[in-house]
Every structure is written in C-alpha cells, then in structure tokens.
Amino acid sequence: MRSFTIRVPATSANIGPGFDVVGLSLSLHLTLTVTVTPPDNASPARPPKITYSGEGADEVPLDAYKNLTTRVALYVLRCHGITTFPANLTIHCDNEIPFGRGLGSSGAAVIAGVLLGNELGDLNLPIERLLDFALMVERHPDNVTAALVGGFVGSYLRELDQAATEAASVPLSEVLPEYPPDAGEDWGLNPPQPPLGIGHFVRFGWSDSIKALAIIPRFELSTAKARGVLPQEYSRKDLVFNLQRLAVLTTALAQNPPDPELIYEAMKDRVHQPYRKTLIPGLPEVTSNITPSTHPGLLGICLSGAGPTILALATGGFEAIAEDARAIFKTHGIEVDWKVLEIAGGSVVHKS
Ligand SMILES: Nc1ncnc2c1ncn2[C@@H]1O[C@H](COP(=O)(O)OP(=O)(O)O)[C@@H](O)[C@H]1O
Numbered sequence: 001m002r003s004f005t006i007r008v009p010a011t012s013a014n015i016g017p018g019f020d021v022v023g024l025s026l027s028l029h030l031t032l033t034v035t036v037t038p039p040d041n042a043s044p045a046r047p048p049k050i051t052y053s054g055e056g057a058d059e060v061p062l063d064a065y066k067n068l069t070t071r072v073a074l075y076v077l078r079c080h081g082i083t084t085f086p087a088n089l090t091i092h093c094d095n096e097i098p099f100g101r102g103l104g105s106s107g108a109a110v111i112a113g114v115l116l117g118n119e120l121g122d123l124n125l126p127i128e129r130l131l132d133f134a135l136m137v138e139r140h141p142d143n144v145t146a147a148l149v150g151g152f153v154g155s156y157l158r159e160l161d162q163a164a165t166e167a168a169s170v171p172l173s174e175v176l177p178e179y180p181p182d183a184g185e186d187w188g189l190n191p192p193q194p195p196l197g198i199g200h201f202v203r204f205g206w207s208d209s210i211k212a213l214a215i216i217p218r219f220e221l222s223t224a225k226a227r228g229v230l231p232q233e234y235s236r237k238d239l240v241f242n243l244q245r246l247a248v249l250t251t252a253l254a255q256n257p258p259d260p261e262l263i264y265e266a267m268k269d270r271v272h273q274p275y276r277k278t279l280i281p282g283l284p285e286v287t288s289n290i291t292p293s294t295h296p297g298l299l300g301i302c303l304s305g306a307g308p309t310i311l312a313l314a315t316g317g318f319e320a321i322a323e324d325a326r327a328i329f330k331t332h333g334i335e336v337d338w339k340v341l342e343i344a345g346g347s348v349v350h351k352s
Pocket residue numbers: 030056060067068069093095098099100101102103104105106107109221222223224305306
C-alpha cells in the first residue's frame with residue numbers, strides 16, 4: 001500500500017490593483033489523504049473512492065470523472081500516457097476553503113489535482129511544469145501560483161507563439177472532458193499538452209506584522225460570473241491609476257513598520273472592483289468607510305479575488321474592522337463570518 005497527503009492553501013488574489021497579477025496564500029487548507037492499495041484476492045480492483053469533509057462537502061461531486069481535483073489529476077496522467085487512475089485509489093478531502101467566496105477554492109482544487117496526478121504517475125514534474133498544467137485549467141495565474149509556491153506572489157503569462165497560443169486556448173471542455181463512463185474508449189485519451197513555460201512568477205517580501213482579515217459574506221459568487229461583468233477595454237487613466245498603486249504596494253507590504261497611509265491608497269483599484277459592486281451590495285461602503293484613521297491597525301481593504309469576501313490587511317484592531325464591516329453588510333441584508341488568517345507557505349506533498 002502507498003499513501004501520501006497533499007496540502008494546498010487558500011489564496012486571496014488581486015489585493016486591490018493587481019487584477020490577475022498578484023496573489024497571497026492564506027492559512028486555510030484543502031488537504032487530500034490518498035491511499036493506493038495494489039489489487040489482490042482480498043481487495044480486488046475497484047474504481048476510485050472519494051470522500052469529503054468540511055466546506056463544500058454537501059455539494060462537491062464524488063465521482064472521480066466529475067470532481068475538479070480528480071479530473072485535473074487525470075488530465076496530467078493522460079498527458080503522460082497513463083490513461084486511468086490506479087486501481088483501489090482512495091482519496092479523502094478535508095476542505096477549509098469556502099466555495100465561491102473569492103478565497104481561491106477552485107485554484108486550490110486545481111493545484112491539488114496537478115500534484116495528485118504528479119504523485120500517482122510518479123512524474124517528478126518540476127514546479128514550472130506543474131504550473132503549466134494548472135494554467136491550462138485556471139487561466140489567470142494569480143491564485144494558482146500563490147497556492148503552489150506560497151507567500152505574496154506576482155506572476156505573468158509568457159507571450160506564446162501562435163501554435164502555443166492555440167494549444168493553450170483550447171476550450172476547458174477539451175482539457176477536462178467529463179469522461180462519461182459510457183463514452184467511446186478513446187474519449188479524452190489524447191488531451192492537449194500545455195505549452196512549456198506558460199507562467200512566470202516572483203515572490204515579494206512580506207512584513208511579519210501584517211495579518212489578513214477575511215470578512216466572508218454568507219453567499220456564493222462564482223468567479224466566472226464576477227468576470228462576466230468586467231469591461232473588455234479600459235481608459236489609460238484607470239490603467240495608470242492601478243499600475244502606480246501596484247508598483248508601490250508590492251514593496252510597501254514588506255516594509256517594517258508598514259505605512260498605513262501609503263498602503264490604504266495603494267490598495268485602491270479601478271479595474272475590477274467598481275464593476276463588481278453590482279454583485280456585492282455594500283462593497284463600496286465597506287472599502288471607503290473603514291480606513292486607517294477610523295480603525296487603528298488597518299493598513300488597506302479590498303475585495304478578495306472575485307469576491308464576495310473582503311480582505312483587510314492589518315496589524316491589529318481586527319474585531320473592530322470586522323464588526324463594522326458586518327454592520328454595513330447587515331444594512332444590505334447580508335450576514336458575514338470573519339477570520340484572522342496568517343500568510344501560509346506553499347503546497348506540500350508528504351509521503352508516509
Ligand atoms: N475542493 C474542491 N473540490 C472540488 N471542486 C472544488 C473544490 N473547491 C472548489 N471547487 C469547485 O470550484 C467552484 C468554485 O470556484 P470559483 O467560482 O472560482 O470560486 P472561488 O473563488 O472559491 O475559487 C466550486 O463551486 C466547485 O465547483
């Protein structure tokens with residue numbers, strides 16, 4: 001019998017102005033406990049068995065051909081000529097990352113799947129190649145990169161030549177077909193290979209004094225829907241507004257002590273939050289009424305990922321920030337939960 005665990009952190013993407021560019025790994029985790037038992041007379045070959053506990057346990061598919069994590073693992077295996085899961089595969093997923101809240105649950109599920117495929121196939125893929133596979137599924141690099149390598153991370157997608165662009169742009173349904181059991185034998189057996197070196201990243205510094213307060217509304221907002229409200233084009237003024245702030249932010253969050261006035265302004269955004277406020281009632285009031293002068297300890301406040309979670313970076317005063325945000329959301333009929341989180345390390349595979 002062989003067994004191992006895979007532990008992947010939650011992430012908060014964007015941090016205000018860094019839309020699709022920066023991500024921060026946070027101390028909520030998706031943990032997979034995996035065992036593979038070689039078939040024998042006592043345990044004849046059976047299909048994968050998946051169980052879940054924690055967030056999303058009541059809604060996540062337990063069919064390995066429908067579950068996001070196992071579909072991604074099968075994609076990685078099939079790209080390496082391994083067409084099926086090993087016999088007698090058992091996976092228990094314990095999940096602390098709420099679904100559809102802007103805390104990177106799907107990015108974590110994708111990274112867990114890439115690492116699962118890598119382990120099951122004994123592929124020993126380098127980190128850059130693991131990222132290529134993740135980027136064929138989750139096509140913005142901010143969450144998956146931070147979930148894989150950990151910390152406060154900036155990333156870009158390399159400009160690909162035409163053939164590689166076409167390979168990387170195939171519809172997700174071709175990368176991850178749902179492999180219906182009654183489909184033909186060769187369904188999905190030759191999936192599109194990721195081009196080499198799609199994503200590139202750098203880890204920024206982070207001041208140990210800064211923690212992340214996640215204020216989590218009790219409703220789900222799919223990232224696809226929250227991307228659907230964004231415009232195709234932006235004014236030069238709005239792009240320069242964001243670029244100026246992002247350049248300052250990436251260094252300001254590493255300084256000791258962190259400067260609240262500098263960071264609060266540097267976490268403002270004009271590229272995604274103004275458009276998403278229609279989907280998240282209360283968002284503009286929370287980000288403009290809660291400031292470092294009204295709330296000592298606060299450094300900056302923004303939408304976490306595609307929302308609806310609010311991310312407040314702070315050195316203290318967490319309860320006052322969270323309770324005042326709660327009061328604002330309540331006027332819009334929205335209940336919230338809140339958690340103070342640490343900046344987490346990257347994904348870890350532990351073999352026992
Ligand atoms: N641990 C998981 N296992 C399987 N599927 C997951 C897992 N986490 C998230 N997902 C899938 O991803 C969806 C949420 O993705 P998304 O809309 O991008 O929101 P988020 O901001 O949480 O990443 C869930 O509804 C579910 O279908």
